[in-house]
Amino acid sequence: MSNLDTLIQDLVIANRILAKEDVVDAYGHVSVRHPENPNRFLIARSVSPELVGADDIVELGLDGQPVGDDKRALYLERFIHAAIFEARPDVMAVVHAHAEDTLAFGVAGATKLRPVVHSGAFIGPEVPVWDIADNFGDTNLLVTDMAQGRDLAKCLGGNNVVLMRGHGFAAASRSLIEVVRMSVYLPRNARVLMRAKQLGGETKYLSAGEIEARNRGYRPYSPESWRAWEYWANRAGCGHLLTRPEG
Numbered sequence: 001m002s003n004l005d006t007l008i009q010d011l012v013i014a015n016r017i018l019a020k021e022d023v024v025d026a027y028g029h030v031s032v033r034h035p036e037n038p039n040r041f042l043i044a045r046s047v048s049p050e051l052v053g054a055d056d057i058v059e060l061g062l063d064g065q066p067v068g069d070d071k072r073a074l075y076l077e078r079f080i081h082a083a084i085f086e087a088r089p090d091v092m093a094v095v096h097a098h099a100e101d102t103l104a105f106g107v108a109g110a111t112k113l114r115p116v117v118h119s120g121a122f123i124g125p126e127v128p129v130w131d132i133a134d135n136f137g138d139t140n141l142l143v144t145d146m147a148q149g150r151d152l153a154k155c156l157g158g159n160n161v162v163l164m165r166g167h168g169f170a171a172a173s174r175s176l177i178e179v180v181r182m183s184v185y186l187p188r189n190a191r192v193l194m195r196a197k198q199l200g201g202e203t204k205y206l207s208a209g210e211i212e213a214r215n216r217g218y219r220p221y222s223p224e225s226w227r228a229w230e231y232w233a234n235r236a237g238c239g240h241l242l243t244r245p246e247g
């Protein structure tokens with residue numbers, strides 16, 4: 001298989017994993033930058049992630065429009081991905097989801113969503129909250145054009161995750177494996193933080209040094225990272241699609 005075909009398979013796997021792990025449901029999406037043309041990215045047409053197959057993957061430009069004359073219906077919020085890829089050349093993969101456990105942290109000012117468990121370290125020390133109303137007033141809260149996408153990408157800045165007030169989150173990373181991992185553990189970290197707050201007393205967050213130590217050791221295709229990807233793919237019923245890169 002070519003690099004592109006392998007990446008499309010990986011994108012299918014990523015879709016299925018995110019659905020199985022309840023990060024996405026009928027809505028939410030994952031994308032990956034094109035391996036040969038950094039000005040394009042791959043994402044499914046408008047279909048639920050659990051149902052995505054290789055034939056559903058479409059190629060879009062950094063303006064969020066399809067390359068060529070693909071007439072299939074597309075995700076309304078594809079501009080989230082386009083704008084993040086445009087703003088962040090280092091980012092290779094993006095997830096947008098509405099995972100319920102993250103939502104309270106986008107609307108309650110009292111507690112910031114930050115890492116409290118080791119697997120949550122990958123979300124990084126800072127998770128900004130973007131409020132679409134700040135610059136766009138009353139909307140349906142969806143990111144439906146490049147202006148809104150760019151405003152979101154600006155709020156994300158150099159961070160890994162941005163919460164979207166009353167809506168969900170966007171996560172950006174150097175690889176598909178990494179962005180899926182981060183998106184799976186983000187709601188879990190949020191859940192633990194929520195419970196810790198209910199127990200009361202002072203909440204102990206991961207220190208900057210602990211977050212840095214976790215991230216320093218991370219490689220997308222290390223045996224430890226691959227173990228999770230393989231496990232999740234099998235749980236999602238698509239272990240047969242796995243291709244482990246050489247080396």
Ligand SMILES: [Zn+2]
Pocket residue numbers: 028077096097098142167168
């Ligand atoms: Zn959304």
